[in-house]
Amino acid sequence: MPPSTVDSSETRASQINGCAVCLDMHTRAAKKHGITDQQLHTLVAWRDSPYFDDAQRAALALAEAGTRLADRPDAVPDDVWDMAAEHFDEPALVALVLNIALINTWNRLNVHYRSGRRRVDGPVAG
DSSP: OOHHHHHHHHHHHHHHHTOHHHHHHHHHHHHHTTOOHHHHHHGGGTTTOTTOOHHHHHHHHHHHHHHOGGGSSSSSOHHHHHHHHHHSOHHHHHHHHHHHHHHHHHHHHHHHTGGGTSOOOSOOOO
């Protein structure tokens, strides 16, 4: 899977989750991996933007579905999954899903800790 596809899906999830630290990191990585300014500027409106190909759109749709789990009864609808499966083989699809899950985890940690501005002294109860 192209690194730019991973970067754009991680950036989109970070936009949804409001994680500034991840947005900064992944937009920088995206630029290094060939994502254009037009793509970065229109990522929030990727459905209407002419700057994304079908594979990128499939990855972005899967990233949004995997990030907005509570927005609909069928969190990741079959049509979203099938569209991603059309563009990515099984190992790439697994990698994409894992990246979406991981970025959502990092987003949630960073949002709770306000990107490192909040600290926890002592052990954290588990």
